[in-house]
Amino acid sequence: MRNWRYARQTAIAALRSTFRPLRYRDRAANRMRKDDRHGGNDMTDTGRIFKRCGCIDKTTRRRSGDHCPRLGESGHGSWYFACSTSDLLGRTARVRRGGFTSEQAARQARDELLEMSREESTGRNWTVTRWLRYWLSTRTRIRPTTKAHYTHDIERFLIPRIGALTLTELNARQLTAAFAEISNTTNRYGLPHTVCTLQHVHTTLRAALNAAVREGVIAANPATRVELPARERPHAEVWTEPRVAAWRATGEHPVVAVWTPEQLAEFLHAVRHDGLYAFWWLLALRGLRRGEAAGLRWTDVDLDNAQLAVTRQRTTAGYTIHEGPPKSATSRRIVALDMHTVRLLRQHQRHQQRHHVRRDNTGKPYLCSGYVFTRPDGAPFHPGYYTQRLRLLIDRTGLPPVRLQDLRHGAASLAHTAGADLKTIQDLLGHANIAVTAEIYTNVLPAAQRRTAEKIARLVLNASRRP
Incomplete structure (x- = not known):
């Protein structure tokens, strides 16, 4: 029984292999006859030209296409061409265009397409x-x-x-x-x-x-x-007393705003017991970006020589974390530290080590990630956490709002008020262009403005007393 079934299947397969080429040959012949009937006999490797119409067949309720019996009439239907071209990647693409009023117009359009280079053909065929x-x-x-x-x-x-x-x-x-x-x-x-x-x-x-x-x-x-409206680059505005009063009355605040030294001192005093106190201090006084501080490792911090190296950053794309080199080549820099900042980082390091010992004593796992700012289990924070944490702390203090990036603006303004020149501030912030430092980040604080105003007035008054 099994042998009989095997012999039957073998015979059927042989018959199919015998008549398959005939079937494909008959299909090709029918297509050639169809093209000849509709006036298109260019069924070569350069494509074919044919005629179609939009008539609806009464029986099938579908478009007749190239089966319409009226295609032989003059002015009925339109001419199409179909051919293969190569695109920019060297891949073969099948192209079909229609709507031509004559066979000659369709043939001319096809020939123009075939004569194009791969690049020109890509521009014609690829969508945006x-x-x-x-x-x-x-x-x-x-x-x-x-x-x-x-x-x-x-x-x-x-x-x-x-x-x-x-x-x-x-x-x-x-x-x-x-x-x-x-x-x-x-x-x-x-x-x-x-x-x-x-x-x-x-x-x-x-x-x-x-x-x-x-x-x-x-x-x-x-x-x-394309002409678009001009984009006005916002400049940092200082939270002066009139602006604070207007904000408390209306809730409106500048897009970019920085604290005065007194307001910054009030904030740092209010968060002195926060586990990220050293993080807020470092951003507010040394102007690190969020990703640079989030990616800072102890191997990049040299407390003995009072400096740290910015060599990497932890950023986000959506909610996904990406860690890699800094924003630009000039962002890779050495940042000098003052003695108070060094003491804060040493204290933060001891606090981190105590967390490690405490979790080991209680049998809880601790991840030795090597990052400067970590959670109690040693894992680094998600960069977005710092933004949310700062907003929460500011709400608790009642101070006018600033963004995490505004702390960087404030660090530039503080450095400028302390007497640093633009080149020093550029190196501190890691800018490639000093014009960016001058135009955006160095909004002079009111105290420095008053000192400058006093000097200018004194210069004029002293000149008026001379004989």
Whole structure:
């Protein structure tokens, strides 16, 4: 019985292998006859030309396509071409275009497409969606946070509005309309998108299309001709008494604000028993970034020589933590420490060691991570925790609000008031350009302004007393 079944299956397989080529050959012949019937006989490796229409078949209720009996009539239906081209990656892509009024127009369009280079063909066939995602996949030397911002701009703003267009179809008018639409929508807080958001999205799009220009996919970047509202860079404002009074009355506060030395001293005194007291002190007086302080290890701290080295940072992309080199080459720097800061770090180190001994005595695990600022179990904090913790501590003190980044602004202002020149402050903060230090971070505190005003007035008054 088993032998009979095996012989039967073998015979069926032999018959199928015999008639399969005939079946495929018959299909090819039928397709050739169909093309000849509709006037298209270019069924070669360069593609084919055929005619279709949009008539609905009464029996199947579907489009007749190339089966319509009226295709032989003049003016009925339109002409199409289908061919294969190679894109920028060397991959074969099947292209089909239609809507041509004559067979000659379809053939001419096909020939023009086949004569194009791979780069030109990519610009004609690739959509903006495909290019943006391809460009993003090639960005291997950017930081994870930057890639996360690019991904958000592409998926959230660009693809829903211009993703269906091909690269060669994209122009400045379409982009202007897309950015106008973005400005009329709201963010997750229900507020209109800011100029800063528009500028970020525009920067992402311009970078992606610049890459397309360099690859020869498009001739020019249409994003460079889009005009957006000017972005005003906010300057740090000091929490003077009138501003504090206005904030208590209305709840409104500046985008970037720094404490006076008295307010900073009040905050540090109020949080002197907090486990992260050394963290707040270090950011407020030495101007470290959040990621730099979060990634600081004891191996980078030299308390004997009163200095620390910024060699890495712990940042976030969404909620995911990424640890790597600092923001830029100039961010890798040596930061000098005063004796009081050295004493605070030694005290913090002893406190951390006591946590280690206490957990060992109670049989609880302790992670020797080597970070300066850790949880009681030795593991490093999530960088977002510092932002939330600072907000909670400020609410408890009743002081006017500042952000974690504002402590860095305040450190620059304090250094400027103490007499440090811009070059010293630039080295302290790790800026690549001294203009950034001068324009953004050094907002002179009121006491220094008053001293300067007194000196100017005294200069004029002394000159007026001379004979």
